[in-house]
Amino acid sequence: MVAGGAVLGLALTACGDDGDDGDSDNGAGSDETSSSTEEAALTNSECGGNASSADAFYAGGILPLTGSLAFLGPPEIAGVGLAVSDINAAGGVNGVDACHNILDSGDANDLSVARQSARELVGKKPSVVVGAASSSVSLGFVDTLTEAQITQISPANTAAELSGYSDYYFRTAPEDSVQGSALGSLIAQDGHQKIAFLVFNDAYGTGLRDFIQASYEGAGGQVVYGGKGEGQEFPPGQTTFSSEVTSALATNPDAIVILAFDETGAIVPELAAQGWDMSKIYMTDGNTSDWSEDFDPGTLEGAKGTIPGADASDDFKTRVSDWSAEFEGAPLDDYSYAAESYDATILAALAAAKGGSNESTVVQENLLAVSGASGGTDCASYEECLALLEDGEEIAYQGPSGIGPLNENHDPSSAFIGIYQYSNENKPELVDSVEGVS
Incomplete structure (x- = not known):
């Protein structure tokens, strides 16, 4: 079936604690640790008040803490948080730690919430901004980030209007x-x-x-x-x-x-x-x-x-839920867009590593390549992909969301x-x- 530019394969298969964000902080700020998992210990690295991409891999977020899509907030926040934890467990990005700073997107009924969050993050000079969940909300602030040359990756936007919208807008959800x-x-x-x-x-x-x-x-x-x-x-x-x-x-x-x-x-x-x-x-x-x-x-x-x-693996669901339980106070009961949020953060970190800088312009320049748009060796984790990059290889990151490489419109070329x-x-x-x- 061909409809709206998409071709579907019709075969069906079953398929925190808050850190100290005072102005005296620099770099990644507080780093809380949990040893509850059998893999690398989970950590919660929140960006300090004076952190920026100059001294950290700074993952900002504009995600629904309030509003009509607030039910998507916990899995998306946990996806970003777990990704930052895994990045730091593998040694960080370009010799420094990663950190996250999640701000509220609200919803389309009051775009002033998201616009204020976007202005605040622009001042922080982040490496990437993950969000928003709502397409209408993203349309309310995407120009602000684009004008500031800050890479935005939405884990949940699907509106066709955003396909190829700007050089700095990407998404890990299909349109x-x-x-x-x-x-x-x-x-x-x-x-x-x-x-x-x-x-x-x-x-x-x-x-x-x-x-x-x-x-x-x-x-x-x-x-x-x-x-x-x-x-x-x-x-x-x-x-x-x-x-x-x-x-x-x-x-x-x-x-x-x-x-x-x-x-x-x-x-x-x-x-x-x-x-x-x-x-x-x-x-x-x-x-x-x-x-x-x-x-x-x-x-x-x-x-x-x-x-x-x-449908992400049980291992991923366990880890992202454990992260939420440890640092957000409750395990997840919904995993919608957790994997897409995780992959958005990992892709941005790999793009920074490939380009040798945590500045957002460098993330933008290398994001398609690390997604596999230019071919490369398949790899399934930040640690594995980073090792290949350090050996001078091209990579194709294969994350838990199951999306294909990003295409010329900055959309997933395939998705489930x-x-x-x-x-x-x-x-x-x-x-x-x-x-x-x-």
Whole structure:
């Protein structure tokens, strides 16, 4: 299937503690250590108040600590933190330690939060900025980082609008055409002939809707509500959905696709109250999350959703959850974009090592190469890849996210889309995966 520039292989396979950040600190700041793992001890190296890329590999972050995507914050923060821990266990970058400084992105309802974080990080002269989770939020500050020549790598942005956006913008999540093609194909394969969209008017929601619609209609399906150009989107942050659900159900769809963030918490009960068969709901990465604390048991049983990214190994999940438990106060119960955040940080460190400098312009110049865009020897960890670089070899980093080399648009050239089905406990469980090529 070809849709929106993506070609999908349709074969399905199962698949802290805070450091002292006072102004007197320099370099990597505090470094807390845990010996709870069987591998290298986990550490939490937070950037000191005066740290910059001049004396550290400085990994900044603009990630959702608050707002409608706050559920993605813990796995993304842990991904960055674990990567910094592994980088330092292997000797750091260009003779100095790595450190991280995670600031809040908020959400698209108040872009001032992310813009302030971006301005603050620009003043720190970081080696890389990991974030944001939301495409709309990234669009709110990407120009600020680009103008300052600071490399940005999002672990979760999927909007097609960001593909090739600037020389300094990269991502380790596939753009929407890949996920949209996968979900449209899945709905058609499930035998649904008519679908309705409940979609918010956001770059993420409408962009992904358009790719799902193209894929689904290409397979012979019909969109009866909420389609492109119909003007039936709702504004982000809306809290009641009686009118939208009534209108959608009046078109007699076979299935409903919900494209929203926190708004899903109000849409789902309204669908249930109006008698909808909840097993015929489809969602995407913005809301395919654990709803066990929000809905009565069985509410979402049988519903499906998609999340970009390979199912990371149990070893990686254990380590990233252990890092979160030790330094953020709780283990992870959701691993969405943890691997992509980890890989974003590792790729940036390898780019700095290849270029011999931790300055962000050097990271930008070498990022495609270390991802394997120019070929090279496969390697699966920072330590292994660094040894190859020190021997003068070209490398192709193969991280836990399972993405292919970054392409000329700075997107993953290939990526997996996980297909999840909800249990009686309203928790998504991986049932299949599709590899897509962009």
